Amino acid sequence: MLSSNVVLAVSFALSAVGVHAWGGISESCWDFKLQQDLPNHDQLFSATCQRIDGSLSYETIGLNDCFGNNEGWMQCGWSDFGQSCYACYLTGSTLNCACKRSDGSLSQPRVDLNS
Numbered sequence: 001m002l003s004s005n006v007v008l009a010v011s012f013a014l015s016a017v018g019v020h021a022w023g024g025i026s027e028s029c030w031d032f033k034l035q036q037d038l039p040n041h042d043q044l045f046s047a048t049c050q051r052i053d054g055s056l057s058y059e060t061i062g063l064n065d066c067f068g069n070n071e072g073w074m075q076c077g078w079s080d081f082g083q084s085c086y087a088c089y090l091t092g093s094t095l096n097c098a099c100k101r102s103d104g105s106l107s108q109p110r111v112d113l114n115s
Helices: 002-015
Strands: 029-037 042-050 056-062 067-070 073-076 085-091 094-100 110-112
Antiparallel strands (some): 067 073, 094 110
16 A cells, blocks of 8 residues: 555656656656755656657656654655655666665665556
């Protein structure tokens, strides 16, 4: 369920710029990149996407606006996960991070942006 929530959040963010990603992000987008925005403690997810009208665009969304850290899990509906999740990277369409729990321990959640 967590993965579906994250996919919905990313899909909503992309739909705001005219990209259809309901079937999974790889349906309409490719060339995924993840960059760290240090001053804002954010992770920027970028991709080349095909818009609904068929045109191509390069889109970037801040993942802090999509989800947050809930006891070591990336959860949709929260914000500012970049304050306590770091060392994020992509493996294909899977987002991997290290996230702190309130007791200081780390979890390593993975979210497949296509599922």
